[in-house]
Amino acid sequence: MSPESSPLLETRGLVREFDLPGGGLFGRRKTLTAVSDVSFSIGKGEILGLVGESGSGKTTIGRMVMRLLDPTRGQVIFDGLDLTRLSGRSLRRQRRRFQMVFQDPYASLNPRMRAGEIVGEPLLIHGLAPSVRERREKVSRLLERVGLSGHDLERYPREFSGGGRQRIGIARAIACQPDLLVADEPIASLDLSIGAQIINLFSSLNKTERMSLLFISHDLSVIRYLSDRVVVLYRGRMVESGPTRTVLDAPVHPYTRLLAGTSSGTPSETQNGAGEPSASLCPFLTRCPEALPVCRESMPPSLENSESGRQVLCHLVAGHSSWKSSASPSLIQGSP
Amino acid sequence: MAEGDDRTLLEVRHLSVLIETREGMIRPVSDVSFAIGRGEAVALVGESGSGKTLTGLSLLCLFPPGATVPSGEILFEGQDLLRLDAAALRMIRGQRISMIFQEPQSALNPVLTIGTQISELFKSHTDLPDSQVRERVIERLRSAGLPDPERVFKSYPHQLSGGMRQRVMIAMAIALDPHLVIADEPTTALDPTVALQILALLSSIRESRTKGLLFISHDLAHVRRVSDRVLVMYAGRIVEDSPASRFFGDGPLHPYSLALLSSRPSGTGETGRETPLPAILGQVPPLWNLPPGCAFAPRCPRADDRCRTDQPPWQSEGASGALCFYPHHSPLGAPQHVA
Ligand SMILES: Nc1ncnc2c1ncn2[C@@H]1O[C@H](COP(=O)(O)OP(=O)(O)O)[C@@H](O)[C@H]1O
C-alpha cells in the first residue's frame, strides 16, 4: 500500500493504565499498565492486523480507538482530527465514521430488540433514514449485504446462530457507511465452518466499500491472509510491526519468531527467572530464548527499518546498519 | 482392533445418548464407535454442539441430567463402563481415566493452594503415607513442565498465569498415572506460543506405551501436532476416522472434513484476501431438526438425491473410514448425476 496523503487513523503514544482494586498495604494505589506507548497508523482502504496473546492489550487499544475508553496519555487522530480532544456533539458527529464489531455476538446485541431494530438504530440515531419506510428498505439491503435476508428483520438475536448474530453485528456496524471498522476477535467465538464466511465478508467490505479495518486477532494465519500490515503486541507494547508478509516471513523479534514458528529456540514459561517482568526492562525478557546480557540491564530501543517500513522493540538488532533508532512519535509530534 | 487385543485401551461401540429438551428429543451422541490404542493420541474434531464434549464425558460415564443411554458399550481395558456401579466408577475416574478441561480456572478451587488440591488426590485415592505425598506432588508438577514446583505448590490458582494453570491441570490429570487422558479444548484459552508448549506436553503422555490420549479440539493446526488419528464429528455422529498422516497428507475422505481443511487460511500460502476462502455455505443444522438422510447434505457439494433421503453407510478404505455415500478417493467417486 503506497502511503496516501495522510492516514485515516493514527495513534500516537497511546498509554492506558488501570487502577487495581484494593491498592497496596499502605494505601498506595497500584496501577496496571495495559497499553504502553502504542503508535500506528491505518491508511484509507487498508487492513491493519493487531495480534497478541489474550491480555496483551488488544481490546483496550480497540476501545481507545473507538473512544469508548479514555487513554491515560496519547492521541487518537482520525482523518486529521484529534478525537481525544473532541467531546459532546462534535464527537458524536464523527462517531458514525468509525464502528466496532465485537467478539461475542451474544453479548453485544440487545436480546429484546429485533434484528431490524438493531441494525436500524444507528440510522435513527444519526438521522440517516428518518422515515420508517426508508429505514426498513435500507435495513433490508444491509441484511442482504451481510448474507442475511429481509425475512430476518423481525427475528430476535436468539433465533440466529452465532454466525448469524455476528452478521447482524456487522450490518449494524456498517449501517452508517463508516470509513473504519474495528473488529475485535470477530471470529474467535464462531464455528469452524462459519469463520471463513465472515472473513470473506470483511474482505469484501474492504474491497467494494473501501472500508479500512483494524482487525484484532490472536490467529496468525487469519491475520496473514487478511491484513496489509501487522502490529504484534506483547504485554501492552508493540514489539514488532510492518508489512504482514515481510514481518511474518522473516520476523525479527523473538516473540514474533515464536508465534510464526520460525524460532529455533524452545519457548519457555520462565526462561530468565520466574515472576513478573520488570517494567523497566524488555516485556518479553522472562520468556525470551535469545536474551542478551544487555537485556537484563536496559529497556530495548525502538528501532526502525525505513526501507521496509518495519519497526521492532529489541536489543538483538541494535547497531545493525539497516535499523535506526525511531524516536517515539509521541515525543516528536506536537499537537496539531 | 479385535476384542481382547491388549493394545486396545478403549473401545466405544454404537454409543448413543438421548436428551429431552424443550425443542424435543435430541441425540447429541449418535451411534458413535471408535477405539483408542495404548500409546495412541486420537483427536476428536468438530464444531461447537457437534457432540465432542458429551462424547468425552461419556467415557467417564458422566451424563447431563435427563440423559439416557439407549444403546452402546464403552469397553475400557476390557470392562464395560456402562455396567459398573457408582463405587466402581469413582475408582476409575481420576485414577484410570482423567479429564482436562478448557478453562482451568473453573476446575480449580480458588481458595485452596495447588499443593493442597493435588495432595488431596493422593490422600483419597492411594495409601501413600502423608510424609511422601508432598514429594510426589512436587514431582508431578515438575513433570508437567512447571519450572519452580515448590513455589507453585504454595500458590493459589489466581497467582499463576493461564499457561501455568493449564500445566497444573495436566499435573492433576496425570497425578495418579491414569491410562486414558481426555483433554477437552485444553489450549483454546491460551496464548498461541504457550498453547504449543501444552500440546507438546500432552503428546508426551502417550510416549509411555501404556497410555492413550483423547484430544478434543476444533483447531486443525493443533490436531495436526498431537494426533495419530483423527475423528471428525458432525451433528452427533462420527463422520470420519482416519490416520492423521492420511488426513493431513493425501487428504480426508469425508466432504465435510475436506471442506474444513480447505476453509482455513493456510498460514503460509501466498494467496491473500484477493482470493476468497473456500467457505462452507450454510450452517450446522440444529439437532432437533436434522434433515432426513445425511446431516451434511444441505451444505455438501457432492450431495445427490440419495444423500438427501437415505442415511449414508460407513465406508472403509484401509485404515480410514467415512460415513458417506461418495467419499473422496473412493472407487465410487462423486455421484455421476451431480448437477
Ligand atoms: N476495566 C479494566 N480494569 C482493570 N484492568 C483491565 C480493564 N480492562 C482491561 N484490563 C487489563 O488490561 C490488560 C489488557 O487487556 P485487554 O485489552 O482486554 O487484552 P486483550 O484484548 O489483548 O486480551 C489485561 O491485563 C486486562 O486484565
Ligand code: SF4
Ligand atoms: S530485547 Fe532482549 S529479551 Fe527482549 S526480545 Fe529482544 S533479545 Fe529478547
Ligand code: SF4
Ligand atoms: S453422504 Fe452425500 S451429502 Fe453426505 S457427505 Fe457424503 S456425499 Fe455429501
Ligand SMILES: [Mg+2]
Ligand atoms: Mg480481547
